[in-house]
Amino acid sequence: xxxxxxxxxxxxxxxxxxxxxxxxxxxxxxxxxxxxxxxxxxxxxxxxxxxxxxxxxxxxxxxxxxxxxxxxxxxxxxxxxxxxxxxxxxxxxxxxxxxxxxxxxxxxxxxxxxxxxxxxxxxxxxxxxxxxxxxxxxxxxxxxxxxxxxxxxxxxxxxxxxxxxxxxxxxxxxxxxxx
Numbered sequence: 172x173x174x175x176x177x178x179x180x181x182x183x184x185x186x187x188x189x190x191x192x193x194x195x196x197x198x199x200x201x202x203x204x205x206x207x208x209x210x211x212x213x214x215x216x217x218x219x220x221x222x223x224x225x226x227x228x229x230x231x232x233x234x235x236x237x238x239x240x241x242x243x244x245x246x247x248x249x250x251x252x253x254x255x256x257x258x259x260x261x262x263x264x265x266x267x268x269x270x271x272x273x274x275x276x277x278x279x280x281x282x283x284x285x286x287x288x289x290x291x292x293x294x295x296x297x298x299x300x301x302x303x304x305x306x307x308x309x310x311x312x313x314x315x316x317x318x319x320x321x322x323x324x325x326x327x328x329x330x331x332x333x334x335x336x337x338x339x340x341x342x343x344x345x346x347x348x349x350x
Contacts, residue, residue: 175218177189177218177219178211178215179215180194180202180206180211180212180215181202182194182197182198182199182202183197183199183202184197184199185197189219190219191219191221191247194247195247195248195249198247198249199258200240200243200244200258200260201258201260201280201300203243203247204239204243204260204282204300204301205300207228207233207243208233208282208300208301208302212228213225213228213229216228224246227246228246233301234284236262236263236282236283236284237262237263239262239282240260240262258278258280259278259279259280260279260280260281260282260300261279261280261281261282261283261286262282262283263283264283264285264286264287267279267281267286271292271295277294277295277296278295278296278297278298279295279296279297279298280298280299280300281297281298281299281300281303281305281325282299282300282301282303283301283303284303284304285303285304285305285306285328286303286304286305286306287305287306287307287308288305288306288307288308288320289307289308290307290318290320293318293319293320294318294319294320295319295320295321296320296321296322296323297320297321297322297323297325298322298323298324298325299322299323299324299325299326300324302324302325302326303325303326304325304326304327304328305322305325305326305327305328306327306328
């Protein structure tokens, strides 16, 4: 019988995390959510015998975006006020619009069902955590590069014949098409 290889989790400040105490010390919500939505968090917890955590995560509604931050902070016993991620993560269209009004952040992580984007906010990178659907208001797909808008790990609504677009150093990668 072959032995299963355990893997460590990588957080922005610490690599190869192998236990809960180190995870708590280096907690990063964006990284936790990425591991949660790609299934690696459950595998990591199960391999280490953290059965209570596995059961709690399995009973959590992964589409309850309004409570996802509170759930994971509570699960790992992290105070909500101590979660100071450098990453901007939005869970709803309203949160996205609030961040875009400040027009400061260049990279915004999206965790939700559907987001509507506008070219009004140029020079942005949108990265999906759970492959959200993205739609643009009145914008031909080819114009994204003109506005320096980059998308990663998202599904685009209402576009046919999706292709990889590239201009010079700017590469726009679209992962999946949703019709």
